[in-house]
Amino acid sequence: MKIRVVSSREEIATLNPNERLVHLTFRPSNKDIFELVESCPRIEVVQLPKSYMATVSNSIKMFFQMQRIQLIEGDIWGHRKDINEYYAVPSSVIENIKEMKIEGKTNEEIEKQISGESKLNPEMIAYILAKEVSV
Template identity: 45%
Template sequence: MKIRVVSSKEEISTLSPNEEIVHFAFRPSNTDLFSLFMKCPQVKAIHIPNSYRRTMSNSAIMYLKMQDIELLEGDVWGHRKDINEYSEISQRVYDKLSECRQSGMQEEDIIEKLVRETGLGRDFVSFFIKNT
């Protein structure tokens, strides 16, 4: 699973229309979000830092719900945008998920374990499990 990291408003226009998960490394305005939706109609999730989530407008949050686009809180720790514009989920996380499923763990227990062991945010882990 790839997460496209967007560092500025200007980058939105350079995105591929096929992007499915986008991380905003800046505080997006409603205009920025709507520009993203127009550019990337297949987007399934917006990933933003926790502090930015608290300042999002209710209209933007309602629009995301209406469009069935998930709003995920968290950071992409250790990612260097100058090296790669995508942050990727490592194979180790896929292996851990598979291992947990094979052992018959409940979804909530899997979420707790992956959050604890990978450092990924709870929202993102839930989204990852549903889409894998």
Template identity: 45%
Template sequence: MKIRIISSREEINSIRSNERAVHLAFRASNVDFLNLIQKAPRLQMVQVPTSYMKTMSNAIEVFLDMQGIELLQGDVWGHRKDLDEYFTIEDETIEEIKSLAASGTNMDDVTNRIQQKTRLNPDLIKFISKNKIIA
């Protein structure tokens, strides 16, 4: 699974229309979210840092929910945007999350186990476990 890292408003115009997951590494306004949705109509998930989540308007949260887009909080640890514009989650990690969730393991246990091996945040692990992400 690849998450497109967007680090400025200007980058919204350069994303592909088939992007499904993005991480906003800047404090996005409501207009930025609207532009993002117009540019990437297949979007399923937007991740923002926890500190930005606290200052977001409720209106954009409701709007994203109405569009069927999940809003997650978290960071992409250790990613260097100058080397790659995508943060990649390994197929093995996705398969492990899916198999643990399918086996009936408690979601908190799944999250704890995966976090010990990777630096993925809990919201992202839960998103992967409940959505049809193909590894």
């Protein structure tokens, strides 16, 4: 699973229309959000750093709900955009999630444990559980 890291407003227009997960490293305006959804009609998740989540307007939150787009708080730790524009969720994380699911652990237990081990936040783990793990 790959997350597209977008570090400037100017990049939004150049995004692949098939992007589903996007992490914005800048504080987006309402216009930026609308442009993002227009550029990527299949988008499912927008992730923002914690410091930017507080500035997201209620109208954008409602817009995301209407479009069925998840707004997730979180960071991409240790990613270097100059090397790769995508952050790849390590396959070991997905394998650990699958193993824990087979062991019968609840989603909440998996989210808590994996988020502590991988630095991914629980909401992203929940998304991975819903999309990647079919047990």
